[in-house]
Amino acid sequence: MKLSLLMRKWVYSSLIPPWGRFQVELNQARIRRLLATGHCPLLVPTPPPGRGGRLEGYYHFLFDLVLPLTRLFDNFSQDQHIALRPFGVFTNRIVELFGDRVQILPEEDVSHPRQSLPLVGMNPVGVWLTHRNLQDFRQEILGRTEVVGEPPPSLVVLIERSLPETAIQQQFRDANRGGSRRSIANHHELRDRLAVTWNRSCEFRNVRLESLSFRDQVETFARAAVVIGQHGAGLANIAWMSPGGVVIELTNRPNRFTYQLLARRCGHSCHCFKVVGDHATVHADRLLAWMRDQTPLQRFLN
Known part of the structure; x- marks a missing residue:
């Protein structure tokens, strides 16, 4: 049993995350190329390879949506946008964080056909993330939520x-x-x-x-x-x-x-x-x- 657990941890820490990160980078490059042409794609959040989860769960909301969107917008101007379908209780939080850079399209809205692309999530169990990646994410969210100043943790x-x-x-x-x-x-x-x-x-x-x-x-x-x-x-x-x-x-x-x-x-x-x-x-x-x-x-x- 203990050996099986150690083997499972090794697989998830050594094999799956690098492959997941490779898939994320390919996916983000594809979306960036489309954004560079002035399009506003409809993104469909997708768990990383081998993982599940729904955006109604807070953990998956953070790491399978907020984190990849943060990285996606990192090098683009404020006038570039993406669209999402409503995904439950955290939909409004995406708007709070990213403003009008994210358009929420009602499910029944088909008046403006858009190119649909997956947005591959970055669940740390399935995607290799470095300490620097997570610290950059932390600083980005502190900035977006206007949490200023960092007294010593107490x-x-x-x-x-x-x-x-x-x-x-x-x-x-x-x-x-x-x-x-x-x-x-x-x-x-x-x-x-x-x-x-x-x-x-x-x-x-x-x-x-x-x-x-x-x-x-x-x-x-x-x-x-x-x-x-x-x-x-x-x-x-x-x-x-x-x-x-x-x-x-x-x-x-x-x-x-x-x-x-x-x-x-x-x-x-x-x-x-x-x-x-x-x-x-x-x-x-x-x-x-x-x-x-x-x-x-x-x-x-x-």
């Missing part, structure tokens, strides 16, 4: 998973994922214990991401030194942390290494604390004892 962020709005819940249930699938049964107890665990240089903050704007999420994690959260899309926000952060992933599936990989590429250390089940009860005493054994955390603890 926040300890605990992510509280809560059910999203009713309409989003239905989408999650249909896809069998997200907030309707995982939770910490004793979150409030865990929050209260963790709140008094850190030294005076740290500020503890319990966050419900569903109640924060995208800008507030970016700003919160840009100030975070330590992030604690259950396996799930909320951990994608570790991309906004300054390099050198500490990530604690509460998970019952440590072999799902999506956020371990992302943390490493961003320059953070990631530590997995195993819990039992998707709706886990986290034993605070065990977690705290385990945290004291993790060297990168020791400088933050009382």
